[in-house]
Amino acid sequence: MDLKDLYQEIILDHGKNPRNLGKFDNYNKDAKGNNPLCGDNVHVYLRLNENKKVEDIAFEGHGCAISMASASIMTDMVRGKEEKEVKEIVTDFLGMIKEKDSLETKILKDDEKTKLMSLSGVKQYPMRVKCATLSWHTLTSALDNSDQIVKTED
Amino acid sequence: MNVDDIKKEFPIFDDKIQNNDLVYLDSANSSQKPRVVVDRIYDFYTKEFSNVGRSVHYLAVAATNLYEQTRVSVQKYINAKDKDEIVFTKGATEAINLVANTFGQKYLSEGDEVLLTELEHHSNYVPWHFLRKAKNIRIEFAEINDDGEVTLEAIEKKITNKTKIISVSHLSNVTGAILPIKQIVQLAHSKNIPVLIDGCQGAPHLKLDMQDIDCDFYAISGHKMYGPTGIGILYAKKKWLEDLPPYQGGGGMINEVKKEGITYGELPNKYEAGTMATAQVIAFNESIKFMEKIGIQNIEKHEKELLDYGLEKLRKNNSVNIIGNPKEKGGVISFTIKGVHPHDIATILDEDGVAIRAGHHCCQILHDKLNLPATARASFGVYNTKDDIDKLDEAINKCKKIFNL
Numbered sequence: 001m002d003l004k005d006l007y008q009e010i011i012l013d014h015g016k017n018p019r020n021l022g023k024f025d026n027y028n029k030d031a032k033g034n035n036p037l038c039g040d041n042v043h044v045y046l047r048l049n050e051n052k053k054v055e056d057i058a059f060e061g062h063g064c065a066i067s068m069a070s071a072s073i074m075t076d077m078v079r080g081k082e083e084k085e086v087k088e089i090v091t092d093f094l095g096m097i098k099e100k101d102s103l104e105t106k107i108l109k110d111d112e113k114t115k116l117m118s119l120s121g122v123k124q125y126p127m128r129v130k131c132a133t134l135s136w137h138t139l140t141s142a143l144d145n146s147d148q149i150v151k152t153e154d
Numbered sequence: 155m156n157v158d159d160i161k162k163e164f165p166i167f168d169d170k171i172q173n174n175d176l177v178y179l180d181s182a183n184s185s186q187k188p189r190v191v192v193d194r195i196y197d198f199y200t201k202e203f204s205n206v207g208r209s210v211h212y213l214a215v216a217a218t219n220l221y222e223q224t225r226v227s228v229q230k231y232i233n234a235k236d237k238d239e240i241v242f243t244k245g246a247t248e249a250i251n252l253v254a255n256t257f258g259q260k261y262l263s264e265g266d267e268v269l270l271t272e273l274e275h276h277s278n279y280v281p282w283h284f285l286r287k288a289k290n291i292r293i294e295f296a297e298i299n300d301d302g303e304v305t306l307e308a309i310e311k312k313i314t315n316k317t318k319i320i321s322v323s324h325l326s327n328v329t330g331a332i333l334p335i336k337q338i339v340q341l342a343h344s345k346n347i348p349v350l351i352d353g354c355q356g357a358p359h360l361k362l363d364m365q366d367i368d369c370d371f372y373a374i375s376g377h378k379m380y381g382p383t384g385i386g387i388l389y390a391k392k393k394w395l396e397d398l399p400p401y402q403g404g405g406g407m408i409n410e411v412k413k414e415g416i417t418y419g420e421l422p423n424k425y426e427a428g429t430m431a432t433a434q435v436i437a438f439n440e441s442i443k444f445m446e447k448i449g450i451q452n453i454e455k456h457e458k459e460l461l462d463y464g465l466e467k468l469r470k471n472n473s474v475n476i477i478g479n480p481k482e483k484g485g486v487i488s489f490t491i492k493g494v495h496p497h498d499i500a501t502i503l504d505e506d507g508v509a510i511r512a513g514h515h516c517c518q519i520l521h522d523k524l525n526l527p528a529t530a531r532a533s534f535g536v537y538n539t540k541d542d543i544d545k546l547d548e549a550i551n552k553c554k555k556i557f558n559l
């Protein structure tokens with residue numbers, strides 16, 4: 001285990017200054033997620049336009065550097081993507097965090113993949129995986145219009 | 155007391171954990187176990203095992219005697235009047251649920267109030283919340299002050315003529331505040347209100363004398379007292395245990411069972427339905443002996459020294475903010491570091507073998523009040539040394555470095 005893998009510069013940067021933090025007015029989908037073990041929570045807001053494209057996305061919440069960075073990078077990455085593409089990215093990301101060594105989706109550019117891979121350090125810290133995945137599960141829930149609050153027990 | 159010798163009695167410190175010497179600062183969560191306790195469980199299972207209270211063969215009688223010996227040890231340790239005032243449970247949580255459930259059944263109805271405090275553990279809130287749902291009772295919370303303590307006045311302020319029971323912590327597992335429980339009991343009794351003390355954090359660290367405190371109920375967690383998991387104790391004045399209905403139904407707690415009806419067993423069996431955590435109860439006797447051997451006064455003194463040293467050290471560390479400043483405080487230091495989330499603190503400290511807890515410590519009401527989603531917490535036990543605190547301080551500095559503070 002190496003803390004440097006976990007706390008890479010990019011994570012510290014996004015953790016400290018999360019992008020897309022806040023709420024905007026004309027969102028049409030949203031969902032909440034929380035981590036009952038530690039009390040961290042996230043609320044994802046997004047606007048899908050008539051072409052099912054993510055026109056805007058933002059989040060509110062509080063949590064550790066990993067969870068804030070993950071939400072920050074995620075929101076940056078899916079803005080402008082189509083719903084279908086977003087779902088593919090989410091699946092690919094969660095697969096990478098769970099077991100795969102790399103990202104496979106063709107939707108993301110190489111530099112975007114590098115950015116996402118900065119979160120792969122959590123694999124060595126099983127207790128912290130849920131910090132990285134909470135906002136992603138919450139994004140899925142928002143897209144699916146689920147009223148269920150996402151909990152990070154899986 | 156010689157801490158180095160005491161530490162040697164705990165096998166967990168024999169080996170490195172993830173290549174580090176273990177700096178265990180999570181005893182408020184659960185304490186480590188001395189060898190005598192672990193060995194007792196092994197010996198019981200390998201040489202003496204039988205179920206208690208049911209058969210007449212040699213092993214069954216011997217096991218029953220051992221089981222009952224722990225009851226007497228606990229009775230003496232906490233100075234209860236009668237051994238039948240000691241009920242074994244699976245933990246403090248079950249002890250509190252037992253009281254909330256049975257007292258609630260018999261004495262609470264719509265509009266009645268239960269008085270808690272803002273610093274209660276979820277174990278001393280959720281069981282009462284069940285009654286709020288089932289019986290439409292109200293729950294009131296005595297407020298904490300800026301120092302993270304709950305004063306007698308804060309309790310008094312919330313007592314009304316609807317208050318039917320008061321249930322408060324002995325020692326806060328977050329701010330470390332020691333509540334004036336004796337005065338609270340006096341005040342409550344002057345108004346005919348019974349009092350339950352959640353003694354989870356009190357029992358491992360403070361002298362207990364049920365005659366002096368005079369509370370009606372006192373809940374204890376065995377695993378925080380150098381004992382096994384799966385054992386807790388409910389102390390209750392005999393009049394209550396005789397008066398209240400049974401909690402769980404099953405074998406062992408009955409007198410006579412007929413198709414037409416059932417009569418319940420005598421104390422203490424009335425509240426111990428089914429096969430209990432026999433081995434753990436028997437081994438818990440060793441925990442009591444272990445603590446008696448060191449002496450609770452010595453434990454208190456040692457932990458106070460650690461606390462003073464820890465507070466001084468962490469106060470000097472810039473960016474560390476200590477939660478609460480109670481005048482009477484036990485060996486718990488909760489803190490935050492500006493710019494580093496408690497979970498990140500805990501992960502980074504763990505890398506150096508410093509085990510602390512991060513989160514809301516099952517006290518969300520308190521954290522909401524403090525307006526903090528989470529805190530980091532270092533808590534002490536008999537095996538901790540000033541060196542442990544120095545290592546904590548160093549690890550905090552490493553944290554600050556990683557986060558460029």
Ligand SMILES: Cc1ncc(COP(=O)(O)O)c(C=O)c1O
Pocket residue numbers: 182183244245246247248275277278323325326327352354355374375376377386516
């Ligand atoms: C103040 C307090 N109350 C209740 C509990 C729950 O005790 P147990 O684990 O024995 O059920 C704890 C322990 O986490 C505690 O610290």
